[in-house]
Amino acid sequence: MSTSMPLRTTLIGAVLAATALVPLQGTALAAQDDAARSAVVPAASVAGIEDATARTLATSLADPAWNRQVRSAALAADSVDLRALTSRSTTARGKSLAASIATADRRVATAKGLGGDTGSLLRVGLAHPSMEARLTGGETPLVAAAPSDDTATFTAYDSAGTARELAVDTIPEQPVYLVDIDGAKAVTAGLEVLREALAAKGLEVPAPAAEVNTLASTAVAGIDTTLINSVRISDVQEPWIKGDAEIFTLVTGFGQDGKARVDTVEMPYLNEGGTTYYPNQVLVNWSNYKYNMADAVMMEDDGDTNYQALAKSIAAILLTITDQGVYIPLVDALMDAIPTSWWTDDPDYVDSWYTLAKTSSGTRNGAAANGWMNVSPYYVSGL
Incomplete structure (x- = not known):
């Protein structure tokens, strides 16, 4: 897999040739x-x-x-x-x-x-x-x-x-x-394991941000969110044998209780590099956060991803971080929490976005230059 981009895509970088x-x-x-x-x-x-x-x-x-x-x-x-x-x-x-x-x-x-x-x-x-x-x-x-x-x-x-x-x-x-x-099935089950394990450690994790539209149907007040209008990951020539990517994003910040928190966002549509997707998907539910800032780390399930190990590592790091009364980026802490074994087959890490604000709008390039997201504020009104 390319060192610049850990996607398991179906992009074909080879020409049909004789049996090898x-x-x-x-x-x-x-x-x-x-x-x-x-x-x-x-x-x-x-x-x-x-x-x-x-x-x-x-x-x-x-x-x-x-x-x-x-x-x-x-x-x-x-x-x-x-x-x-x-x-x-x-x-x-x-x-x-x-x-x-x-x-x-x-x-x-x-x-x-x-x-x-x-x-x-x-x-x-x-x-x-x-x-x-x-x-x-x-x-x-x-x-x-x-x-x-x-x-x-x-x-x-x-x-x-x-x-x-x-x-x-x-x-x-x-x-x-x-x-x-079945990568999609594994990611769905894995993120549920991740949510439950982090919640058990006191890192409150509600339903995925992608479900906020459903939650809004029972909400009395509206919800401020950040919407992904479009997203694209770099075009990387993968070997023919690689399958689709199984992408998810971890959104981090400080919760209303002042503790570091993680929200999970499934991105089942984002399976090829070099393609722009238009999901209109909620990335951040701002009602979960104390400050007007959050970070996002995009990751991939490469097959050997162990979600219990990931949850344990994340909890061990984030539980040591306390609210100092001012927003602190948590991307680096989350990166440090990734088990060392994941930095093979190129890592499950795809890209990261620092300091997303409630008012963030337009195209934001990832810190690793592996992709970009076009985002905008989106208010989900209650019924």
């Missing part, structure tokens, strides 16, 4: 590769679970009936719920995978610090539309986990379980199924 497959030679070499890969990607991590799932799925495709069922599902949608696909399978091989996929889903939820009721997260789909013709023609695909490290190659498996290395900057002609997680 490098089979691993020999059992000993394959074993060494597995050991090296395990050392780099812990089995308990989301990436490790995805990799194991990809290998299991790849070997299961040796069953012709199950292979055809997966192919039909992959051609019918961009990606499909892997647990649902296995649980409703009419083939013996598909049914036999259901229990292990359900277990993998629970392990993913645990690795991301999500609740046990999150449900299915693992999905599978064709890695690139250019592969549809060969898949339709009956060619058995490779299966790979969505890469999360900034490397030149990633691992895919064939139906014999043999590992092959694919280049991230070249789209192979052979079809590839990509095992990934």
Whole structure:
């Protein structure tokens, strides 16, 4: 991923080229590769679970009936719920995978610090539309986990379980199924975990600012807010294998009680760099804040994001900051709270905006020069 911008987008910076497959030679070499890969990607991590799932799925495709069922599902949608696909399978091989996929889903939820009721997260789909013709023609695909490290190659498996290395900057002609997680679902569940965990620490976190229009229907008085009229993240040429970004923003400031607080804002529409979006989304609900200033830190779920760890780190930092009777920017404190492990695969950090005021209007460039937002004051009147 580019060091200037940590977006997982579908921007294609590569030209279609010949297959770039490098089979691993020999059992000993394959074993060494597995050991090296395990050392780099812990089995308990989301990436490790995805990799194991990809290998299991790849070997299961040796069953012709199950292979055809997966192919039909992959051609019918961009990606499909892997647990649902296995649980409703009419083939013996598909049914036999259901229990292990359900277990993998629970392990993913645990690795991301999500609740046990999150449900299915693992999905599978064709890695690139250019592969549809060969898949339709009956060619058995490779299966790979969505890469999360900034490397030149990633691992895919064939139906014999043999590992092959694919280049991230070249789209192979052979079809590839990509095992990934439902990023939008993970972010929604993760931000709920974040809100609850911070609230438990006394960092009051109400409903997301994006829901303020709903809240206004029961409000006696109106609410002053800041509206995002448009937003754009820098155009970064990502490898073809990267998926959509899963973006959210943390708005920070001092609450009415004088304590540092964090409000979460989901941004499910903001999934590609180089594109201007017009969400008309509420970013700041000023009734939550003591001062006429707030900060915003835009972040991305890169797959291995653990929301419990994030909440714990944020709380540990913000609880040490006290109200001095004057507004203090909290962006740097929030940045310091990001776990060190997040500064890999380029960080989950996207950009930040200091000192947004209730009266802020017009285009505001991010401090990291990775994007901009056009904002304006917006008064939500009560009914």
